[in-house]
Amino acid sequence: MPVYFYGLLAVSLILLILILRLYLKSSVRKCKCKTLLLGKVVIVTGANSGIGYHTAFKLAAKGARVILACRNEFRARAALDKIKLGTGNSQVVFKKLDLTSLQSIRDFADDVLKTETRLDILVNNAGACALENKYTNDGILEGMQVNHFGPFLLTQLLIPILKKSRPSRIVNVSSLIYLIGFVNLKKINEKRLNRINLYADSKLCNLVIQQEFARRLEELDVVVNSAHPGIILTNILGTSHPLFEAFFKILCWMTPRTAEDGAETIVHLAVSEECGNVTGKFFMDCKVAYLLPKGKDPVLAKKLWELSEDVVKDYIS
Ligand SMILES: NC(=O)c1ccc[n+]([C@@H]2O[C@H](COP(=O)([O-])OP(=O)(O)OC[C@H]3O[C@@H](n4cnc5c(N)ncnc54)[C@H](OP(=O)(O)O)[C@@H]3O)[C@@H](O)[C@H]2O)c1
Numbered sequence: 245m246p247v248y249f250y251g252l253l254a255v256s257l258i259l260l261i262l263i264l265r266l267y268l269k270s271s272v273r274k275c276k277c278k279t280l281l282l283g284k285v286v287i288v289t290g291a292n293s294g295i296g297y298h299t300a301f302k303l304a305a306k307g308a309r310v311i312l313a314c315r316n317e318f319r320a321r322a323a324l325d326k327i328k329l330g331t332g333n334s335q336v337v338f339k340k341l342d343l344t345s346l347q348s349i350r351d352f353a354d355d356v357l358k359t360e361t362r363l364d365i366l367v368n369n370a371g372a373c374a375l376e377n378k379y380t381n382d383g384i385l386e387g388m389q390v391n392h393f394g395p396f397l398l399t400q401l402l403i404p405i406l407k408k409s410r411p412s413r414i415v416n417v418s419s420l421i422y423l424i425g426f427v428n429l430k431k432i433n434e435k436r437l438n439r440i441n442l443y444a445d446s447k448l449c450n451l452v453i454q455q456e457f458a459r460r461l462e463e464l465d466v467v468v469n470s471a472h473p474g475i476i477l478t479n480i481l482g483t484s485h486p487l488f489e490a491f492f493k494i495l496c497w498m499t500p501r502t503a504e505d506g507a508e509t510i511v512h513l514a515v516s517e518e519c520g521n522v523t524g525k526f527f528m529d530c531k532v533a534y535l536l537p538k539g540k541d542p543v544l545a546k547k548l549w550e551l552s553e554d555v556v557k558d559y560i561s
Contacts, residue, residue: 261498268499272474273530275512281308285363285409286514287356289313289341289398290370292323294478295417298507299367301326303514304333311360313341313352313370343370343394344380350559353401362409365514366402368395368450369417373443374482377435384555385433391446396453397556403466410465411520414457415513418470418526422448422539429544429551440488448539451526453552455545458524467523469513472533473506475499 281303291300291312304310304327312327314320320338327336339355342348356363375387384393399414406412421440425448432449436442450470457468477496481489512530513519519527526535538544553560 265498265500269501271529272501272505273508275302275508275516275530277512277516279306279515279517281306281364281515284308284365285311285360286365286367287311287313287363287402288367288369289343289395292316292319294480294503295473295476295506295510296367296369297323297327298504299369299510299514300336301330302507302511303365303367304328304336305331306515307333308365309335309337311356312336312338314338315340315342315344315348315370341370341398343390343398344386346382346389346394346397346556346559349394349397350401353398356402357405360405363402363405363412364409365413365415366399366406367415367417367510367514368399369415369510370395371417371419371447371480372482373480374439374484375442377439377442383433385435385442387436387439387442388433388446388449391443392449392453393552393555395450396552397559399457400553400556400560403461406461406466407464412466413514413520414461414466414468415510416450416454416468416470417510418450418454418472419443419447420472420475420528422451423536425449427452427538427544427548429547432551433555439484449548451535451539452541452545453548455524455540455542456549459542459545462523467520469519469522469525469527471509471513472526472528473509474501474528476501476503476506478503478506 286303286308288300290296292314300310324338341352372390380386380389421444425444475495509527509530525532
């Protein structure tokens with residue numbers, strides 16, 4: 245083959261990649277909703293960094309009382325100061341929440357139930373991808389607890405105040421990585437081959453259990469939906485395998501988005517009028533996205549609910 249043929253091939257490939265990147269960049273949608281949230285109360289978990297920080301900022305800018313539910317007081321207070329300064333909203337507060345401890349989740353919920361008069365929007369954003377295959381003091385695989393069992397318990401405990409404040413909304417931050425996830429109820433708390441499998445399984449759990457939440461809460465005027473924020477270079481990777489880090493960085497370059505862009509779909513689910521009547525759906529770029537059958541199996545959802553309830557039962561009553 246002549247050398248110029250390979251040259252032409254390389255140039256075409258580079259052009260194709262650049263066009264694809266441009267297309268993916270242009271697919272970022274902004275939430276156009278102008279609704280204000282004066283008098284409303286919002287909780288954003290993991291609000292001190294990345295997508296959660298920008299979500300809390302945008303909701304505070306709309307005038308809501310925003311509770312930053314974070315595990316690290318120092319990082320949370322730094323975020324709180326920036327949000328207050330940037331939005332001029334003094335109704336932004338920090339409450340401690342560590343999802344690796346069921347007791348911390350219970351304490352956080354008790355505090356909210358005792359001190360807040362209402363809760364209009366719960367954003368289950370906190371999550372972690374690079375967690376070791378290790379168990380928490382509650383005997384749960386850490387990644388499953390932070391990403392699935394913890395948010396499940398938190399949501400359960402806050403349902404009474406969400407019900408009282410209806411119409412209200414729950415927004416779960418899931419991920420497209422669910423595509424490679426599996427929910428094996430018998431092995432849900434068993435160590436995985438690697439952290440990515442664990443993360444993908446837990447993010448699939450978010451989608452599956454949401455079906456059961458949606459079914460149970462529909463009559464009560466509480467809607468529950470999930471978002472994939474996009475592939476974004478945040479702290480989510482933690483310290484991962486260098487090869488995976490490189491792969492993730494290439495993906496982020498291909499689908500250029502900021503953490504602020506990532507917050508758009510979450511805010512859209514939290515405030516837009518049209519999403520007030522939608523429940524049990526998966527959103528990307530402020531639109532309903534196709535969900536594979538494994539993410540919306542109602543029988544699996546019911547079984548996962550029962551199992552999850554059993555795991556956290558000591559903290560529910
Ligand atoms: N970035 C992406 O490409 C991407 C793609 C799809 C979905 N998501 C999802 O988006 C959400 C936000 O992630 P991000 O990308 O913004 O990452 P991030 O910057 O690492 O934010 C994660 C947040 O969760 C908090 N968190 C972690 N473990 C916690 C625990 N045990 N208890 C309480 N809070 C805890 C972190 O607190 P610390 O600062 O104290 O660690 C941080 O505030 C996650 O649910 C993630 O799965 C991200």
